[in-house]
Structures are given as structure tokens and as C-alpha cells.
Amino acid sequence: MSRSRIKITVWVRLVLALLAARLVAFGCRLFGHPGTSLPGVVALKIFPGLVQFLVPGYERVLAVTGTNGKTTTANLLAHTLRRAGFTVAHNAEGANMLPGVATALIRDCTRLGRPRSRVALLEVDEGSVAKVFAAARPELVIVTNYFRDQLDRYWELERTTALLRSAVAGLPGVTLILNGDDPLVASVGRGHPRTCYFGVLRDTAPAGAVPSGTVSPGAAPSVAALPGATSAGGSLPGVSAGAASPGSTSPGAAPPAAPAGAAPSGGIPDQVAGIVLKGSGETREGRFCLCCGTALVYHYYHYGQLGDYFCPDCGFHRPVLDFAAFDVNAGDALRFSLRFSLSGPGSSEPGLLSRGFNRSGLNSGLSGLQPPAGGSRTPEPCRNLFLEAPLRGFYNVYNVLGAAAAALTLGIPAGCLKTALLDYTPALGRMEEFIFQGRPCTLALIKNPAGVDEVLKTILEGRTEKALVIAINDLAADGRDVSWLWDADFARLAGARIKKIICAGRRAADLAVCLKYAGIDPGRLALAPERAASLKILAQQAAEGVEELYVLATYTNLFPYAGLLRRWGKVVERGAAQSMPSLS
Amino acid sequence: MRLRVCHLYPDLLNLYGDRGNVLIFCRRATWRGIGVELDAVSLHDHARFTDYDFIFLGGGADLEQGLVSKDLEKKGPLLIEAAETGVVILSICGGYQLLGRYYRAQDGTLLPGVGLFDLYTEAGGKRLKGNILLQLAPELQTEMRQFYDRREAKPPTTLIGFENHSGRTFLGSSVRPLGMVLKGNGNNGEDRSEGVCYKNAFGTYLHGPFLSKNPHFADLLLARALSRRCGEVGLPPLDDTLELYAHNVMKKRLQKGFVPVRRV
Numbered sequence: 001m002s003r004s005r006i007k008i009t010v011w012v013r014l015v016l017a018l019l020a021a022r023l024v025a026f027g028c029r030l031f032g033h034p035g036t037s038l039p040g041v042v043a044l045k046i047f048p049g050l051v052q053f054l055v056p057g058y059e060r061v062l063a064v065t066g067t068n069g070k071t072t073t074a075n076l077l078a079h080t081l082r083r084a085g086f087t088v089a090h091n092a093e094g095a096n097m098l099p100g101v102a103t104a105l106i107r108d109c110t111r112l113g114r115p116r117s118r119v120a121l122l123e124v125d126e127g128s129v130a131k132v133f134a135a136a137r138p139e140l141v142i143v144t145n146y147f148r149d150q151l152d153r154y155w156e157l158e159r160t161t162a163l164l165r166s167a168v169a170g171l172p173g174v175t176l177i178l179n180g181d182d183p184l185v186a187s188v189g190r191g192h193p194r195t196c197y198f199g200v201l202r203d204t205a206p207a208g209a210v211p212s213g214t215v216s217p218g219a220a221p222s223v224a225a226l227p228g229a230t231s232a233g234g235s236l237p238g239v240s241a242g243a244a245s246p247g248s249t250s251p252g253a254a255p256p257a258a259p260a261g262a263a264p265s266g267g268i269p270d271q272v273a274g275i276v277l278k279g280s281g282e283t284r285e286g287r288f289c290l291c292c293g294t295a296l297v298y299h300y301y302h303y304g305q306l307g308d309y310f311c312p313d314c315g316f317h318r319p320v321l322d323f324a325a326f327d328v329n330a331g332d333a334l335r336f337s338l339r340f341s342l343s344g345p346g347s348s349e350p351g352l353l354s355r356g357f358n359r360s361g362l363n364s365g366l367s368g369l370q371p372p373a374g375g376s377r378t379p380e381p382c383r384n385l386f387l388e389a390p391l392r393g394f395y396n397v398y399n400v401l402g403a404a405a406a407a408l409t410l411g412i413p414a415g416c417l418k419t420a421l422l423d424y425t426p427a428l429g430r431m432e433e434f435i436f437q438g439r440p441c442t443l444a445l446i447k448n449p450a451g452v453d454e455v456l457k458t459i460l461e462g463r464t465e466k467a468l469v470i471a472i473n474d475l476a477a478d479g480r481d482v483s484w485l486w487d488a489d490f491a492r493l494a495g496a497r498i499k500k501i502i503c504a505g506r507r508a509a510d511l512a513v514c515l516k517y518a519g520i521d522p523g524r525l526a527l528a529p530e531r532a533a534s535l536k537i538l539a540q541q542a543a544e545g546v547e548e549l550y551v552l553a554t555y556t557n558l559f560p561y562a563g564l565l566r567r568w569g570k571v572v573e574r575g576a577a578q579s580m581p582s583l584s
Numbered sequence: 585m586r587l588r589v590c591h592l593y594p595d596l597l598n599l600y601g602d603r604g605n606v607l608i609f610c611r612r613a614t615w616r617g618i619g620v621e622l623d624a625v626s627l628h629d630h631a632r633f634t635d636y637d638f639i640f641l642g643g644g645a646d647l648e649q650g651l652v653s654k655d656l657e658k659k660g661p662l663l664i665e666a667a668e669t670g671v672v673i674l675s676i677c678g679g680y681q682l683l684g685r686y687y688r689a690q691d692g693t694l695l696p697g698v699g700l701f702d703l704y705t706e707a708g709g710k711r712l713k714g715n716i717l718l719q720l721a722p723e724l725q726t727e728m729r730q731f732y733d734r735r736e737a738k739p740p741t742t743l744i745g746f747e748n749h750s751g752r753t754f755l756g757s758s759v760r761p762l763g764m765v766l767k768g769n770g771n772n773g774e775d776r777s778e779g780v781c782y783k784n785a786f787g788t789y790l791h792g793p794f795l796s797k798n799p800h801f802a803d804l805l806l807a808r809a810l811s812r813r814c815g816e817v818g819l820p821p822l823d824d825t826l827e828l829y830a831h832n833v834m835k836k837r838l839q840k841g842f843v844p845v846r847r848v
Contacts, residue, residue, distance in 0.1 A: 156645035481746045483792025486601025509830035513796045
């Protein structure tokens, strides 16, 4: 008797929860609220086990987590899966904690809790992996990277990686698709039987990648050849002249001379040229081996801490890449070659099978899927595949790689992946391209130093004159602490091609101070905390002939700016202009 | 004229944009025509700390702080010597804790500190975080007025920052706090004290680019470094409109709760 009663209570709760969620979602729509999280919150209150209950109805549950690139990677993969003929339930709006995941699943299921889609693809906040993984039990997890982000919430990265490690430990049988170039992410795969790694090979280092701090192949790299003051962006321009410290660890990798310019406010120009602030520069996380604490040595960097590294003490190193990108061209569109091995033990390169990776097992659930293009089910050696996606920015290589690795691992034919990537449309709202005052205007999300650095690099491509609105808020969803601004490399913007930087948002003043000390001429700065006012100044810039406009905004400013740009400008139809992808 | 600046453990203790403070110190010197020579000193480096005019020590995560703590066993006495001879030292968050007597973790393990400041830190349960507003110690207020006397504007008597720490720091009898908390938690969330001053050495939980919204305090550090080096204080004023605006926006927000940006 008790058994059936439990069952009945479960069903009553389920139906009630779904009904309540639908009502809330309806209410949200009525008030023009996106309602990506609230229905889930309510439903979970009524039926806490909702997600556990719904996920078994899916053939596959996939998850994407990490700091930057989650949304883009998940969207790319969702698009590819759909092109391959699958129906996908996906929290595409970026609500990526448990309520957001619940909302997406509720939306996908019938009134009685039966899923309509075959695959659930969940974007998961790096701080919520424990809860979401325990509830949704994904079979395949993609991890993009770990950068410092919202330290007021997550404290420190070691804690974030530990969270993921323990969340994964609770999922026997899970397949991990990890960014092998990120030591923090790669460390999670240690000892895990079903792991494959993606990464970018050296010859593809983008323009502006760090040349020093690298070692010639063959030569034993020494700690002395390490980061220190390396990249062009690493110096503090204007702070001046390099006396080698008595016992500094980095050899005089002198950065380019500081851009000259009038002193921002004192009226006294910098008199001495060029002290290098050693050890600063682009944000690098994970300088130390997570296994033994020794400083990692790099053969080369791509950006941040991503690159080819090893630990001189315990032997931890960048793992053999199962999905390796090379010949990367990150101009107007992203083009690169992908080498992947789905080979058996006979292959020259250790591949998935050699690590006990059971491909056929993974495929079997996806009934109706064709074996990878190339035809048969016989193991094939390394394959090269040329991929292209309408995305900008080198950092997007990793997003495309992660999605491609997952798709190929799941058995999506290579040809299908290729065409899916080609006609991918960046999701609306987070990465829209507009025409504003007759000029192209790109809206991009910024939320942490590594992301800012990569967006700025992308913006600075080309020779056109640009104007930017940078809008920094400090609401809970943005992170209350804006100290991270000082870890970003805004000194890049000191060049002449940036005509105006308009500081906006609740922390406009903090940003302006940061930019002033980064060496940007205060004459190029404008302070306009309000959105409308900031866009007015941007419009003025367009009228004065500035060719390219950008709006970089933290999370809570993103949708309002998108709304204003839609109202005052117009949305660019796909294919009419380049797309600027979001970072998350 | 040239000032020698030392960024201690820049590769290890730089959790929240801490390097901004070094940048601000250097910029405010060079904008006044004072040369700056900047060194990075990290693990296993040998440095004569008494040769420097300004030493900065930021905050770090647990792993990094453990590495630094070990290294400070050697450098500690040299740092104390520097502090005794009047070298200006600014330590923040983790760096601040390491310059105290010890840090006791939640599980009871003791991480020995340098002992430069007469204070100790105990791990606490709840993390103390948020924007924070201090009333500066009166003697520091008096000192700051000196470089503002030629200007109409009076220097702020407050400090603004962001704190994020679980450690509770308790000051000994031989040191004084940097200021008293008006909004926020401070050293331990109990006695309203925040930070520490000992001679020219300072410690505070106001992390990250702490000097950015407190240009008056940056100038106090600069003035003390200059007077130690050449016995005179001549600090021509800089245009701090932007910095003080940022200070006041946050101050108003903290005093009145939420203030819509358009009213500012």
C-alpha cells in the first residue's frame, strides 16, 4: 500500500510542479520577463527531485561547463545535433544553475512529464556542477576552461576544479571531453578512464600570442624561460625603464616600448622610459601543478594559461590531444584543420581506443546515428578535417573544438558536423550584430579578465577607427566585486584606432579610473553611467565618422543594451556581417 | 630622483587585480616627474628589502599562500628590518595575514607568519565580503591634509574598498588599526577595526586595486616613501577628479543604500 502511495504522491507532486511552472512561465511572459529560471525555482520547491525524475526519459544527457565559452560551445553542439536529426532540450538562454536546467527540461516535457526531445544538452554553471550533475547524471561532460571569474562567489580556482572533480567522481561511466591546453581542466581527467582531450597545436599560435617564454623544441625548457613579463600586453606601458631586479626569475624579456603620450592628469610626462612590471600581464591561472605544487613550464602559450605545459617535478603535462586544431585562421571567420584519432591500437598516435574509450558503447544509445563519415565501423587512423565557423576571435577555436570533439565522439558524421558549423547562427541577445547610426555595432558579453583580453584582441583587428561603450554593473549576476577589471589588459586600447571609450554602468567610475591608469588618454574617455546617455555619445562618434562601434557589457547590462540597439538601430540579418560571439 | 619599488610575489599573490596598486603607486610618482624602478621578487629570489622605498604584498589563494609562507621563513627577518628602517610597506588580504604572527586554519593547523605586525588571524566560518567604508585613523587624516592644503578640496577622511576574507584578524596592543569600519566587516567583524599601521608598514583587507578609489592614501604612501629617501615632502597635486568621483559614488551608495546612478 505504502509503495503505491509513494508513487501517487510523486505523480501528484510532479504534475503540480509542472503546472505551477507553466503558470509562472505564463506570468513571466505576460510581464515581458524571459522566465528562464523562475519556473524552475517554483517547480523545484514543489518537487525537489524533478530533474532526477525527468532525465531518464532522454536517450543522452550531455553537459557543458567551464568559465568561458559554455554558451557558445553548447549552442554549437545543440545546432550540430539538430542538424544531425536529433531533437534537443537545451537551456540555451544561459540560465545554467539547477533552476535554469529544470526550466529547460520542463519546457521540453509534456504535461505528464514525458520528454519530447531525445537529447538533453545542459549548460552548467561551474559553481553548480555538484547539484546539477548529481541530479541530471550526464554521460558526457565537456569542460571549456577555468579562468578567474566572480571570485566573490567562487573564492578561488582550486576550489572550482575540486568541485568538478568530486562531481565527476560521482558519475561512474561518464565520458569527459576536456580542454587539454588548460592545466586546471586537464588535471580533472587524471586517472579517469574515459577522457579525451582537445587542444591547439603550436604552429597555430595566433598573432599576438606570446613568443617569449617559449622554448625551442628539443631544448630542455628551464624555469627561467617562464612567463614573467612576456606578452606585448604584459607590460604596464608608461611605467618605465627596466632595471633588472637583483634576483628576478624572468630574464629581460623586454616588452615593447610604452606608448608615449601626455600624462593623463598630472601634466608631467613620464620621464623615464620603460620599467617592466614583471610577473604581471595577461591573467594566468594555474601557474602551479595541481598535483605537486611545482611551477609549470610552458613550451608555448596560446592565451591565459592555455598552451603546452609540463611539470618538471612530477611529470604532469599536457595530455596527448585526441582532437588537435592546427593551421588556425581567426580572421573574419574561423577556419582551422582538426586532426582527430578514433583509431585502434595499431595507430601511430594513441587515440581514444588505446585508453579504453568505448566508442561503440557510446554510440549505441543514439540509435539512428550513422557511423562517422568515412563509412564503415572499422577503426580508422588519424583523420584530418577542415572546419569553418562564422565566428570571430581565436578563443572560439576552443569552443568549436569542444563542440566538434563531442559531436564526433557521439558519432555525428564529419560531413554533417562540417555543414552544421558553417551555417551556425550565434544565438540572439548575447552576441548580436546591429547597424547603429549607419555603422556596424557589435554587442559582446564581458565578465572576466581572460574574456576581456580576448574580446579586445578581436576588436583591435583591422585598421578601422572604433568607438566602444564598456558597461560594468555589479549586481549579483555580474559579480559584486569589480576588482577583476584591473587584471584585464586595457592598455591595449591606448592605441590610436580607439577614438572614444564610453564608461557606463553602475561602476562606470571604477572603470574610468582603471582605464586612466592603464594609460588611456583621458581625452578619449567619457563617463556616462546611464545606458541611453552612453549610446547617445556612441551615436555622436558614428556621426563624426568612426567606422566600427562596440558595446561590451557585463551580464545584467547585456539584454537592456540589446533592446536599445534593436529599438534605435536594426539587427543585422545573418550573413550580412561578421558575427561576434559571446564568451559564455 | 628615483624611487625603488618592490612587488613581492607578483606571480603568487595577485588574486584580485592586486597589481593595480603597484601600477597606481608608480603612475602617481611618474606623473610628478619622479622616476620609478620596479622589481619583482618571488620565491627563492634574494633581495635587500632595506634598499627599497615601497614594498607591495598582495593576496593569494591557499596553495600560493602556503608556498609564500615557506619562503617567508627566509625573507621575513629582512622584511622586519626594512619595516623598522621605515620602508613603506603595503600588504593586502593574504599578504596582510602572512605579515602577522600566525594564521590558524579551521582544522587547527598553524601557518606561521613573519611577525612584522603584532596581530594574529583565525579562520572563521562565514566569509566576510562586500563593499566597505572606513573612517581613517585621525593621525593619518591630519597627515593627508598636508598635501591637500594648497587645494580647495579637503581630502576624504574615508577609505573605500571591497573585502572578501574568511580570516578574522585580531590586533595586538602595540599596533593601531588603519581605520574604523563605517560599513562592512573589517578585521574580524567584531571590534569595528580594519587594517593595521606600524611605522610605515600597512596592512588591510581592502583587496585588489585598493588605491584606485583612495588617491589620498596612495599619496600618503608616496609622501612617506619620498621623505624617507630625501627628507622632504613635495607632492604637487594631481587631477584626481575621476578617482574621487569613484570614491564618492561608492561612499554614497554605502551610506544610503542603493542610489540610482542617474542621481549621482
